[in-house]
Amino acid sequence: MKLPVLMYHKVSEHETPGRLNVSPKQLEKQFRYLWESGFKPISVQELLDHISSGRQLPAKPVMITFDDGYESQFSNVYPLLLRYNMKAVIFLTAGFIQNANINSQSEYITIENILAMKQENVEYGLHTMEHKSYEELPLEEIEKDIKDLKLFFSLHEIPFVSCLAYTFGAFPRNDKEKRIMLFKLFEKEGIHLAFRIGNRVNVLPFKRKFLIQRIDIRGDDPSWKFKWMIRYGRKWLPI
């Protein structure tokens, strides 16, 4: 079974559509297309249940993910998720999260926004404390980062699924020893899945659950590319 995992960042009408921004109109078109073509967004929890106990997934599953925790994910994405009855995962960088009373001008999400979104529609995953790269951080610091993240989430009573997205999509690609130690650390810390970029459509069962590929959805891509990519990934684009 194929599982495309889509990666988004901002969804703002105030910024030009580009590498990190898709306009709310584009996103709605894409959601409508997924809905009309029979793709069913699944949650990480459903995927974990499928992996651990064989729970059946929809015939055409897709996973929708958003990185970094932007305010527009609350103001523009969440209403669309409700309208289309869809699910998405937001990978939060803890250090970016705002306190609504202190800074209302930030482009990042607040604790209040996070707690307001319904768990049926939005799950939260880990995306480091300070957006540092796990390719570069030493293992001891990665271990501290994961522990700090779990503490942060529980102190703020943010429900989260124990999975992470690598910042910059970066993992120890060229350092096999560190990669093996990192994956052992994930096991020890109860991290179930880790998402990179990679731009291919995954095939279930996963061969490498800590290197799940996501397709980078950019606001400057024409809509035919989206339709192609959710089936074949970005790697095999005809142009």
Ligand SMILES: [Zn+2]
């Ligand atoms: Zn990021």
